[in-house]
Amino acid sequence: MTTFSGSPHLERGYLLSFDQARQRQITIVFQYNPETVTRRLDVRATGQEGERAEAIRLTGPPKETISFSVEIDAADQLESGDSTTLQYGIYPVLSALELLLYPSIGHVKENLKLAQAGNIEIIPPEAPLTILVWGAHRTVPVRISGFSITEEAHDTMLNPIRAKIELNLNVLSYSDLKPSNLGFHYFMAHHEDKEFIATRQPALQVTGSSSKVF
Numbered sequence: 001m002t003t004f005s006g007s008p009h010l011e012r013g014y015l016l017s018f019d020q021a022r023q024r025q026i027t028i029v030f031q032y033n034p035e036t037v038t039r040r041l042d043v044r045a046t047g048q049e050g051e052r053a054e055a056i057r058l059t060g061p062p063k064e065t066i067s068f069s070v071e072i073d074a075a076d077q078l079e080s081g082d083s084t085t086l087q088y089g090i091y092p093v094l095s096a097l098e099l100l101l102y103p104s105i106g107h108v109k110e111n112l113k114l115a116q117a118g119n120i121e122i123i124p125p126e127a128p129l130t131i132l133v134w135g136a137h138r139t140v141p142v143r144i145s146g147f148s149i150t151e152e153a154h155d156t157m158l159n160p161i162r163a164k165i166e167l168n169l170n171v172l173s174y175s176d177l178k179p180s181n182l183g184f185h186y187f188m189a190h191h192e193d194k195e196f197i198a199t200r201q202p203a204l205q206v207t208g209s210s211s212k213v214f
Contacts, residue, residue, distance in 0.1 A: 010113060015142075017100055018182065019128040026128075028096055034068035037134070044175065060175035061191060066132065066142070067168050074161040089159030097165065100130055100144050129183050132169060137197055140190050142169040142185030 003199050014029040041062040072093055076083035084092065103125040132142045145168045153162040174191075177184040 013132070013134045015097075016131040016133060017128045018131075019104070026096055026099075028093065030070050031073065034070055035105050036068060038067040040065045050196070061173045061187075064140075064171040065145075065169065066171065067166070070165045070167060072163050072165070078088070080162065085161075087159075089155055089157075089161040090163060091159050094149060094160065094163065094165075097147070098207075100128060101146075103127075129207070131186060132171075137193055139189070141172040141177065141186045142170070143172055145170050148211060151193075 012029050013033050017026040017028070019026065041064050043062050044058060044060045046057045046059055072090045074085050074090045075193070105116055107125040114122060127143070129143060130142050131139060133139050139199070147165055147167045150166075151160040151162070152164060152166045155161050171187075172183050173187045174184050177187070179185075
């Protein structure tokens with residue numbers, strides 16, 4: 001397929017995972033950006049409904065959930081003879097995504113040793129810090145609450161070569177993370193940038209301490 005040389009460069013969304021247990025960083029770039037992204041924001045507020053004094057007090061940023069579908073297709077790699085794709089299909093990409101929900105096998109084995117030694121205090125492992133990068137102004141720490149994978153085609157070795165993934169992400173804010181966590185500072189920067197971007201809205205006129213929308 002011929003691409004027009006003057007067409008704008010398309011940024012790709014991706015997930016960036018910092019896995020301290022495995023001492024590695026994983027970047028999962030979306031082969032095709034999802035066409036639709038669903039975002040839901042639920043307010044964090046104090047008090048009960050009807051309590052006038054507490055009705056508009058915010059305890060933190062809203063709880064935000066993000067949902068979208070990602071499609072992966074090995075057709076181009078198979079056509080070019082990519083050796084990894086010929087051997088595994090798209091299973092390495094699917095495995096990288098799935099491992100964001102797995103504790104490291106090293107931690108599991110260590111806990112088994114502690115349990116066999118009679119240690120009753122087993123510390124749950126900390127999940128990798130995952131960052132969703134969706135354009136220049138939306139880089140947020142997230143927790144993958146779950147996802148479904150529909151494998152739509154396989155090769156002769158039953159490796160998946162085409163799949164659709166439904167991802168559900170919970171955005172982690174400074175209300176969820178400790179200041180020592182890198183994700184805390186990612187969200188602080190995101191919040192600050194959002195306030196700046198909001199002032200670029202041409203229909204918003206700010207006068208003194210109040211604003212008027214036309």
